[in-house]
Amino acid sequence: xxxxxxxxxxxxxxxxxxxxLLATTxxxxxxxxxSTRLTVGEVPPLLLGMxxxxxxxxxxxxxxxxxxxxxxxxxxxxxxxAGLGALGVGYFYLGLNLALQWTTATTASxxxxxxxxxxxxxxxxxxxxxxxxxxxxxxxxxxxGATWLTLATAQEGVGGAWFGNLLALSITVAWTIYTLxxxxxxxxxxxxxxxxxxxxxxxxxxxxxxxxxFLRGARPHWTVETILVTLYLGAVCTxxxxxxxxxxxxxxxxxxxxxxxxxxxxxxxxxxxxxxxERPSLGTIAAGVxxxxxxxxxxxxxxxx
Numbered sequence: 428x429x430x431x432x433x434x435x436x437x438x439x440x441x442x443x444x445x446x447x448l449l450a451t452t453x454x455x456x457x458x459x460x461x462s463t464r465l466t467v468g469e470v471p472p473l474l475l476g477m478x479x480x481x482x483x484x485x486x487x488x489x490x491x492x493x494x495x496x497x498x499x500x501x502x503x504x505x506x507x508x509a510g511l512g513a514l515g516v517g518y519f520y521l522g523l524n525l526a527l528q529w530t531t532a533t534t535a536s537x538x539x540x541x542x543x544x545x546x547x548x549x550x551x552x553x554x555x556x557x558x559x560x561x562x563x564x565x566x567x568x569x570x571x572g573a574t575w576l577t578l579a580t581a582q583e584g585v586g587g588a589w590f591g592n593l594l595a596l597s598i599t600v601a602w603t604i605y606t607l608x609x610x611x612x613x614x615x616x617x618x619x620x621x622x623x624x625x626x627x628x629x630x631x632x633x634x635x636x637x638x639x640x641f642l643r644g645a646r647p648h649w650t651v652e653t654i655l656v657t658l659y660l661g662a663v664c665t666x667x668x669x670x671x672x673x674x675x676x677x678x679x680x681x682x683x684x685x686x687x688x689x690x691x692x693x694x695x696x697x698x699x700x701x702x703x704x705e706r707p708s709l710g711t712i713a714a715g716v717x718x719x720x721x722x723x724x725x726x727x728x729x730x731x732x
Contacts, residue, residue, distance in 0.1 A: 445678030448671040449687040455671075457694025459664040460523075460532040461702055466656045467527050471645035473636040475657065476520030480630030482661020483516075487626060487670055491619040498623055500616065507612050508621060509628035515605040515669070516629020521636065522598040529591030533699050536692035538595040540569075540718065545603040546684075554610055556680050561724060569689055569721025575714035606684070609676055618674040626669060689718050 467475060491498055500508070526535050547566055550556040558566075613621050647653070676684050696712075699705040 441678045445675040445684075446687075448675035449679060449684050450690060452668050452672040452675065453687045453690035454694050455664045455668045456688075457536065457691040458698060459660055459668075460527070460536050460691075460695045461698045462656045462660050462664070463524060464527050464532040464703060466653050466660070467524050469650065469653045470647040470657065471637070471640050472524030472528065473521065473633060473640040474645070474647060475660075476517075476524050477630060477633040477637040478657055479520060479661040479665050480516050480626055480633055482658065483665030483669060484623060484626040484630055486662050486666025487619055487623045490666075490670065491617075491623055494619060496617050496619050498620055500620060500624060504612075504616065505624055505628075507608070508616075508624040511605055511609060511612065512625040512628030512630075513632055514601045514608075516626050516665075517632035518601050519598055519605075520629070520633060522594045522601070526591040526594035526598070530595060531699070531705055532695050532703060533692070533705050534592060535595040536695035538592060539599050539602075539688060539691055540572075541596075542599045542603055542688055545599065546606050549603060549607045550610075550680070553607060562683065565721045565724030566686065567721070568724060569686065569718045572714045572717030572721055575710070575717065606676065609673065610680075613673050613677050618670055618677060622669045622673050625673075626665070686721075689721070693718070 463475070470478075488498065523535065547558060547563075551558065675687075
C-alpha cells in the first residue's frame with residue numbers, strides 16, 4: 428500500500444509538471460507570432476524558419492549533452508521522428524512565416540483554436556482516450572468561444588487575406604496530426620533526444636526551401652532587432668518550447684494537452700495591442716474570456732485522474 432501511495436504521488440507530480448510545461452510552451456509560442464510578424468518582412472520566411480530550427484536544434488543538442496543523454500536513436504525510430512519534424516517544424520514554420528505575410532498575428536493565432544477539438548476527436552477515434560464529461564463540456568465551451576472569435580475577427584476586416592488564413596488553418600491540421608502521432612512515439616524516447624532528431628529533420632527540410640528562396644533572389648536585411656528576435660525565436664520559442672511540449676505531451680493525455688494551446692491566442696492578443704497596434708473589439712475580448720473559461724474547465728483535474 429505504501430508503494431502504491433508513493434507511485435500515486437509521483438504520478439500526480441508528473442501530471443502537475445506536464446501541465447506547467449504545456450502552459451509555458453503555449454505562452455512562448457504565442458509570443459513567437461508577434462516576433463515572427465515583426466521579423467518576416469526583413470528576413471525571407473524560409474530562411475527565418477531554417478535559422479529558427481537550426482538554433483533550436485543546437486539548444487536541444489547542448490541540453491541533451493549537459494543532461495548526459497545520448498543523441499543516437501535506432502534507425503527504425505528516426506524515420507517516424509523525421510515525419511514529426513516535417514509536420515511540427517518544417518511545415519509549421521513554412522506555413523506560419525508565409526501566412527504572416529498576408530494576415531495578422533491575431534488572426535493567425537485565432538485560427539489555431541480548432542486544434543483542441545480536432546485533437547480530442549482524433550484521440551477518441553485513434554488513441555481510444557476517454558473524455559470526462561467536464562472535459563468535453565470545457566472543449567465545447569471553448570469551441571463556442573473560438574467560433575465567436577473567428578467571426579468577430581472577420582467582421583473587423585481581415586483585409587481579404589484568405590490565402591494567409593488558409594495557410595494558418597493548415598498549420599492547425601498539421602499540428603493535430605503531430606500531436607496524435609507524438610502520443611505513440613514520444614513516450615518511448617527521451618524528450619531531448621526525440622526533440623533533437625525531430626527538429627534536425629524539420630530544419631533540413633526548411634534548408635532546402637531556403638536554398639530555393641535564395642536562388643530566387645530573396646535576401647535578409649539584418650539589424651540588431653532582427654538578429655535578437657531570430658535568436659529568441661530559435662533558442663527560446665523553438666529549442667526550449669519543443670522540449671517542454673514533448674515532455675509535457677508524455678505526461679498528459681493528448682486531449683488535455685491540446686486545451687493549453689488556447690493560451691496561445693490569448694498571449695498574442697495581449698502582446699499585439701502594444702507591439703503591433705492591433706485593436707480587437709469588445710466582442711473579440713469577450714470571446715477570448717469564454718475560451719479561457721472553457722480551457723480551465725477542460726484541463727481541471729478530477730479525482731481518479
